[in-house]
Amino acid sequence: MKHRLARRVVTLLSLALSLSIVGATHRRDALPGQPLPLRDIYRSVVALTIPYGSGPREVGFTAGGDDQRALGPLSFALDGESIVVLDSVNQRVVTFDRYSQLTGTIDGVSGTDVAVVSDGVAVLNTATATVVVHTPSGRQQEIEVSPEQATLMIDAATGAVSFKTRDRLNANLTSVAASPPVEVFGVNDHSGEIRIAGGLTIPVRTKETFGSIELIGVDRGGNIFVAVEQLLAGPIINVKKEVRKYSSAGLLRTVIPIEIDYAAHPRREFALDADGTLYHLRPLAQHLVVERWLQ
Secondary structure: OHHHHHHHHHHHHHHHHHHHHHHHHHHHHOOOOOOOOOOOOOEEEEEEEEEEOOOOOOEOOEOOEOOEOOEOOOEEEEEOOEEEEEEOOOOEEEEEOOOOOEEEEEEOOOOOEEEEEOOEEEEEEOOOOEEEEEOOOOOEEEEEEOOOOOOOEEOOOOOOEEEOEOOOOOEEOOOOOOOOOEEEEEEEOOEEEEEEOOOOEEEEEOOOEEEEEEEEEEOOOOOEEEEEEEEEOOOOOEEEEEEEEEOOOOOEEEEEEEOOOOOOOOOOOEEEOOOOOEEEEEEOOOEEEEEEEEO
């Protein structure tokens, strides 16, 4: 009898402990107004480390001063398993394979954003409001774009690169049809929305003061990746940044914390491939790191 009573007490204690753990998990993971999401587990690995300098396998970096901001690589793009980096200081585009070996260089490039297109590499220059397409043969095609064009729009699922030209609403640099457009915008201090063509609206809630939402891309499974910034209270404004993955039905799948310890701030921080692998450009004080977040 004493043994059965002892086993029953242990069972009740174990049940109570498991319930308390489930409750704690729900309180920690759930965002205001949303149920506990199904988690996709992502892990981070270093895909590329590039030293600073002007050599063949280096990228430029200029330290900032009292009246000057630091300048480093502004943008990057994916080309299969290769990584294309816009080396803004040295005015060139450099391509590295998955073994960190330099495989290509385009010199004499001035720009603020880069993308890989079907016949080469496209570079956006916001100062001149142009997109210049560089082909492997060295031929260049220059396209006038809208002065409001801040970045190139890259569809991760299809590879289509689009932008607004001066005389047309949208232009497309590939023959592949782009996936349904996604819009993001802020609403108030603690929430924003993602809108998808077809009417689906996904609420984005934040515990701290809402800073911004930036669309990263949509993978071939319809999952939507956005970067969310929150402003933390305090005497000095600190920013908390994370990447959130939502399913095509609007369910939160995962939240990836992002380090923003940049020595120079890039124009394009994230790139997404068709399978949902996330790449993060981090210009640190000593070198450039590209990290890869994968399931």
